[in-house]
Amino acid sequence: MYVQVVGTADDALNRWVLGPMTALNRDILRGTRPAEAFPREAAAAVAAALPGGPSPGPGPDEARRLVVLLGLVGAGLARHHQERDPAHKRAPEAAFAELPGFLDGFAALAGHTGTGHPPRDTYASLTRWNLPPTEVRWHGARLAGLPSAFEDGALRTYTGAIDETRFFELIKLSETYERAVNETLDPIVTGGVDPAGPEAVDRLASAAVLLEGMRRLNADFAALPPAEGLGVGHFLDVFRQFAVHWRPGDVPPSGALDPEAIERDLRLGVDPLGYRDHIRRLLPGLLDDERARLAEVQDQPAVPDLVLTRCGRPAGLTGLTVPQLRGLVDDHPVLAALFVAQQAHARVAGVHLLLARRFLFGPQAERDRSGHGDTGVVSNRRGTTGMDESALRHLTRVRQQHRLSALRALPLPELEARAGVTALLGGEGLSAAETLPCTAGFVRAGRWHDTEWPVPRPRLGGGDGLVAADAHVSAEVDS
Numbered sequence: 001m002y003v004q005v006v007g008t009a010d011d012a013l014n015r016w017v018l019g020p021m022t023a024l025n026r027d028i029l030r031g032t033r034p035a036e037a038f039p040r041e042a043a044a045a046v047a048a049a050l051p052g053g054p055s056p057g058p059g060p061d062e063a064r065r066l067v068v069l070l071g072l073v074g075a076g077l078a079r080h081h082q083e084r085d086p087a088h089k090r091a092p093e094a095a096f097a098e099l100p101g102f103l104d105g106f107a108a109l110a111g112h113t114g115t116g117h118p119p120r121d122t123y124a125s126l127t128r129w130n131l132p133p134t135e136v137r138w139h140g141a142r143l144a145g146l147p148s149a150f151e152d153g154a155l156r157t158y159t160g161a162i163d164e165t166r167f168f169e170l171i172k173l174s175e176t177y178e179r180a181v182n183e184t185l186d187p188i189v190t191g192g193v194d195p196a197g198p199e200a201v202d203r204l205a206s207a208a209v210l211l212e213g214m215r216r217l218n219a220d221f222a223a224l225p226p227a228e229g230l231g232v233g234h235f236l237d238v239f240r241q242f243a244v245h246w247r248p249g250d251v252p253p254s255g256a257l258d259p260e261a262i263e264r265d266l267r268l269g270v271d272p273l274g275y276r277d278h279i280r281r282l283l284p285g286l287l288d289d290e291r292a293r294l295a296e297v298q299d300q301p302a303v304p305d306l307v308l309t310r311c312g313r314p315a316g317l318t319g320l321t322v323p324q325l326r327g328l329v330d331d332h333p334v335l336a337a338l339f340v341a342q343q344a345h346a347r348v349a350g351v352h353l354l355l356a357r358r359f360l361f362g363p364q365a366e367r368d369r370s371g372h373g374d375t376g377v378v379s380n381r382r383g384t385t386g387m388d389e390s391a392l393r394h395l396t397r398v399r400q401q402h403r404l405s406a407l408r409a410l411p412l413p414e415l416e417a418r419a420g421v422t423a424l425l426g427g428e429g430l431s432a433a434e435t436l437p438c439t440a441g442f443v444r445a446g447r448w449h450d451t452e453w454p455v456p457r458p459r460l461g462g463g464d465g466l467v468a469a470d471a472h473v474s475a476e477v478d479s
């Protein structure tokens with residue numbers, strides 16, 4: 001652990017959040033201290049951090065750290081208040097009456113960040129700003145990264161449990177992979193790269209490899225030994241229950257607010273009916289630059305449209321025979337590269353659906369069957385922004401039935417070779433390659449560290465349970 005003093009008003013609060021607050025949350029949840037202890041103890045810890053009086057307020061960097069810290073405090077305050085009495089869910093903001101000045105102070109700090117941060121905790125504050133900076137590296141060289149609001153190398157959780165640490169790590173590392181994919185694809189749309197030229201082929205092949213890296217990261221997460229991974233009970237009853245409303249109708253943190261995932265979908269032409277309404281509903285939970293970026297990408301053509309038009313097939317490939325498809329791919333290798341990238345994108349969605357089932361929808365269905373029900377202040381029958389299993393299945397299916405899916409009629413090794421993926425992987429295909437040229441990790445104390453999860457080896461060979469389950473999910477959703 002590289003805990004280092006941050007300096008200003010956030011320093012003492014950082015130490016409280018990293019230590020005593022997590023202990024307090026644990027004690028309240030196991031019933032050894034009353035819920036009322038939370039506002040009482042938080043009051044002293046947050047007093048110096050809330051802006052007040054005529055002072056100009058903190059600068060943007062300190063304001064971001066305070067928003068992360070107070071976001072975690074606010075989540076505890078709201079959760080414990082609502083758990084004291086289910087009727088409290090109807091007026092969630094009443095929780096903050098126990099800490100006068102908290103909501104106004106939080107809103108003022110959110111303003112000081114200069115990011116358009118909403119007046120509550122968010123996906124951005126909880127994961128991107130909270131965790132140390134990340135990088136995705138390609139043969140050891142930095143390809144993309146996500147910053148942090150902190151320089152202490154630590155990551156802040158609700159209860160200090162390893163389950164939350166690993167889950168947050170998974171989210172931020174996955175988003176970094178997505179950033180790398182989006183930065184790789186972007187010039188095909190906006191950078192003057194010929195959508196059918198050799199650079200587009202290279203970019204799409206690299207995007208496919210990066211997506212496979214992200215898929216393996218998520219598969220590795222699910223394969224973590226029980227004491228190192230995410231416990232189902234912890235996810236349902238501890239972690240998710242902190243994603244409560246602060247005000248009626250506001251947007252609590254959720255993976256669904258990952259802006260890089262939405263951008264990746266739009267870039268790859270995943271834009272089913274209703275998707276833009278879904279994005280619009282998420283906007284209040286995003287930052288200004290995320291909202292602006294998504295508006296921009298929604299106005300731009302998707303990569304498959306550009307590629308197909310450039311290859312003389314604007315209407316797509318359906319109805320073509322195998323020899324015709326092969327001839328087309330021979331003339332335009334970019335079709336093979338795009339196909340492989342879209343398949344890799346769909347496989348990431350397959351693993352994600354599997355995780356959502358394993359950690360949420362499956363166990364909750366079991367609780368419903370056994371009469372245990374859904375008793376928390378945050379429902380476990382759907383995600384925090386309201387997506388249920390059928391919504392995730394629908395999106396997964398759309399990602400699998402992409403515009404180039406007719407190319408499934410050709411052997412995958414042939415397409416991977418035409419796409420240049422095999423060349424990138426030393427002669428292996430995407431699934432078979434033992435190692436990939438890309439890795440993701442954290443930058444702590446100025447040094448880059450690979451993910452370093454204690455995943456049992458061999459982890460991704462043919463007999464691996466999760467790979468088999470992943471293939472099963474893909475086949476099932478595809479049918």
Ligand code: HEM
Pocket residue numbers: 170171172174175218230254255256257258261262349352355356357359360382383384385386387388392395396
């Ligand atoms: C154990 C791991 C995970 C579980 C159990 C899980 C669970 C869920 C659930 C329940 C939803 C519905 C959300 C809602 O209604 O607000 C969801 C959506 C989503 N999650 Fe995750 N998630 C996991 C990992 C991740 C990771 C690593 C990312 C990427 C950073 C991610 C990104 C998304 C996105 C983009 C959505 C929107 C639906 C979609 O695009 O398919 N999730 N997830």
